[in-house]
Amino acid sequence: MTIAEAFDSLLIEPLPLRFTAYDGSATGPEDAPFKFHLRTERGLAYLVTAPGDLGLARAYITGDLELEGVHPGDPYEAMRLLQKGLKLRRPSPSELVTLLRAIGLSSLKPPPPPPQESTPRWRRVLEGLRHSEHRDAEAIHHHYDVSNAFYEYVLGPSMTYTCAIFPTEEATLEEAQHTKYDLVARKLDLQPGQRLLDLGCGWGGMVRHAAREYGVRAIGVTLSREQASWAQQRIKEEGLDHLAEVRHMDYRHVEESGFDAISSIGLTEHIGVKNYPSYFSWIRDHLRPQGRLLNHCITRQHNKPTSTGAFIDRYVFPDGELIGSGTIVSEAENAGLEVQHHENIRVHYAKTLAGWCHNLQENWDACVDEVGIGTARVWGLYMAGSRLAFERNEIQLHHVLATKTDANGASGYPLRHTF
Structure with a gap:
């Protein structure tokens, strides 16, 4: 039996792509727009020993599984077709052993994973309890301290690694990121002289926008040393160091309180639902009475506890957790915050990811030189897959705007929204 014949025996429906293997076998339409080529026995071992997205990712990242007909910086079209058409049945253990013997695979021992892969959840307990300060710092380091130069190529001049908001279908990614920051500022009703704390501030985009456009005294905190260094340098270059500051620290160690506004843009995904x-209690305690919170967070389309997929957990966001926006609203309210507005902007994240994939493709050689071919492949795969998930309403992005209403019931919020 050939590898292609074994693969065919597991298909529920005909394959919409062309599949070829190192033993010379092939299946699927010859005129298919995309072709998978399995180059090595190690690639086959990855697929067999880690069924699903993890095995595919391992084989693809190492180059043992090639995808032809699409650029590795943006494999979106091939992944879209694959999601629609690849339906496999799960063989019984005895059938799997028979198939492996037939195609000559000598062992079920998993090959060593690619170096880009984080340790599995069960081994991370050696690094500390989940969402302890040390383990959170390690998780952030894994994803965000890749290379500032690499992020500049992928994210563009704004250096903003969160969902943009497109004012029109034709708006550029930079215009959309500016629109996002300005919408957050208007939702928070920022005024000159106020104090803003931005949690998980990344490269300081919100901090700089608030200081530059609204005259706000802004502090940002991030667990990424690389982000903090880059942000502080940019703040100085823009002449904003009298108003803006980015610190390399855990938000839980911020000593100041009484902030007029707190923004959290893309941090809640790393907090852990149990936390x-x-x-939200910490945020409440650090706002002044009638102060505002804007929480910007990737969410699920439901509120059922759901484990993160193996590929995302091992390669992208170790220890990341998502839940529905209803849980976020409930927990903010349980902490004593009054929710004033709740908005889903998921379609904007699909467009944002398309823009990042375009940038990765356009700067592919420079990105590979900066971080290596394996890491660059991880990013193309992860961003294209995430774009599909947002388009298919598998995940969403929500803004939750809340106030710290005072003891007399005054929120400081107007009769109607002003943004």
């Missing part, structure tokens, strides 16, 4: 009560 929402302490997270």
